[in-house]
Amino acid sequence: MNLYPLKFNPILKERLWGGTKLKDLFGKPSTSEITGESWELSTVKDDISIVSNGELASTSLQELIDKYPVELLGKSVVDRFGTEFPILIKFIDAKQDLSIQVHPNDALAKERHNSFGKTEMWYIMDADPGAELVVGFNKDVSKTDYRQSLTNDTLLELLHHEKVHEGDTFFINTGKIHAIGAGVLLAEIQQTSDITYRVFDFNRKDKEGNLRELHTELALEAIDYKKKDDFKVGYSKKMNSVxxxxxxxxxxxxxxxxxxxxxxxxxxxxxxxxxxxxxxxxxxxxxxxxxxxxxxxxxxxxxxxxxxxxxxxxxxxxxxxx
Missing domain, CATH: 2.60.120.10 (Jelly Rolls)
Structure with a gap:
C-alpha cells in the first residue's frame, strides 16, 4: 500500500461571526464573506474529509481508515477508538466574537449524545491589536450566581478576559466556559465531537433575523464553576527541536x-x-x-x-x- 503524506480538501463553514482571512491569508477556496472555519481533518458525520493529492485523491478519510486501520492510525489508536478518527483539526477566523459556550466531558456527552466530549487546544496564528479570549471565570461562582447573571445580562462580568498574541497557546478542558474573541485567527485541535452548549450570544440574530438557540439548561451540569488559571500553555521554542x-x-x-x-x-x-x-x-x-x-x-x-x-x-x- 502507498500511504504517502495525505492532504485533504478543506471543509469550509460559514459562521455568523466569520470573515475572509481563511481565503485572504491561506488561500482557502471560499466565496463567502463569513467563512469562520476550515475543517482540515474530519470524520464527523456529513463532514468527512476527502483526499486532494496523489493517486488516492477523491478517497474519503473514513474509507482509508476502514481499509487500512492499523497501517494508517496505529494499533494503539485502533484499540482505543476503533475505526473512528479521534480528533478534529480546524483553522478558525473570528471576525466577530464567538458565543460564550462550554463543552461536556466524555461521560456527559456519551450519556446525552452518544458522542465524545470536546477537549480542545488553540494556537494563536494572528491577532488584531487588543484581541482577546474568554477563558473561565474570574472568581469562584455558584450555580445560582451563574443563573442570576444570565437573568441580569451580567455574565461577562464574571468571566476572565485574556489578551492574546501570535504564538500564544491555550488548553480548553471540558467544563471551561470560553469564547474566541473578534480579530483572532487560530489553529484548533480537538476531540472528534461537534457538541457545543451555547450560553450567551450577545443577543445577535442570524441572517433570517432569528436569535440563535441557547443551551442554558444543558450547560448547567457541564460547567466548572471554579476559577482556574490552568488554560495558558507554556512551552519551549527551541529551534530545530521537538x-x-x-x-x-x-x-x-x-x-x-x-x-x-x-x-x-x-x-x-x-x-x-x-x-x-x-x-x-x-x-x-x-x-x-x-x-x-x-x-x-x-x-x-x-x-x-x-x-x-x-x-x-x-x-x-x-x-x-x-
Whole structure:
C-alpha cells in the first residue's frame, strides 16, 4: 500500500461571526464573506474529509481508515477508538466574537449524545491589536450566581478576559466556559465531537433575523464553576527541536520551529502524525512520497511510516499524535 503524506480538501463553514482571512491569508477556496472555519481533518458525520493529492485523491478519510486501520492510525489508536478518527483539526477566523459556550466531558456527552466530549487546544496564528479570549471565570461562582447573571445580562462580568498574541497557546478542558474573541485567527485541535452548549450570544440574530438557540439548561451540569488559571500553555521554542506543548489523554501536540532540514524517527510511534503549518513552508516526506505544505495547510502521515523528513528553510509546525 502507498500511504504517502495525505492532504485533504478543506471543509469550509460559514459562521455568523466569520470573515475572509481563511481565503485572504491561506488561500482557502471560499466565496463567502463569513467563512469562520476550515475543517482540515474530519470524520464527523456529513463532514468527512476527502483526499486532494496523489493517486488516492477523491478517497474519503473514513474509507482509508476502514481499509487500512492499523497501517494508517496505529494499533494503539485502533484499540482505543476503533475505526473512528479521534480528533478534529480546524483553522478558525473570528471576525466577530464567538458565543460564550462550554463543552461536556466524555461521560456527559456519551450519556446525552452518544458522542465524545470536546477537549480542545488553540494556537494563536494572528491577532488584531487588543484581541482577546474568554477563558473561565474570574472568581469562584455558584450555580445560582451563574443563573442570576444570565437573568441580569451580567455574565461577562464574571468571566476572565485574556489578551492574546501570535504564538500564544491555550488548553480548553471540558467544563471551561470560553469564547474566541473578534480579530483572532487560530489553529484548533480537538476531540472528534461537534457538541457545543451555547450560553450567551450577545443577543445577535442570524441572517433570517432569528436569535440563535441557547443551551442554558444543558450547560448547567457541564460547567466548572471554579476559577482556574490552568488554560495558558507554556512551552519551549527551541529551534530545530521537538518542543512539547500539550500531552493529554486525547492528543499530544509539539511545536517545531525549523530553519533547516529535520528528520524524525517514527519507527516506535504507534500513531498517525499530523502536521499543521502555522508559518512558512516545508516539504514533508515519508517512505511513500512527499507533499508541500504552506501556512494554513495540513497533512496526515500514516502510522506505518518509519521516518518523516521535513525539508525547509523556515517553517513553524504543530505536530499532533495520539
Amino acid at each position: 518542543n512539547t506543548m500539550v500531552d493529554c489523554p486525547y492528543f499530544k501536540t509539539n511545536f517545531l520551529e525549523l530553519d533547516k532540514n529535520f528528520t524524525i524517527d517514527t519507527n516506535n510511534r504507534d500513531s498517525f502524525t499530523i502536521y499543521m503549518c502555522v508559518d512558512g513552508r516545508a516539504l514533508i516526506e515519508n517512505e511513500f512520497g512527499k507533499v508541500s505544505l504552506q501556512k494554513g495547510e495540513t497533512t496526515l502521515i500514516a502510522a506505518m511510516s518509519q521516518k518523516i523528513i521535513i525539508d525547509t528553510e523556515g517553517a513553524k509546525l504543530l505536530e499532533v499524535t495520539i
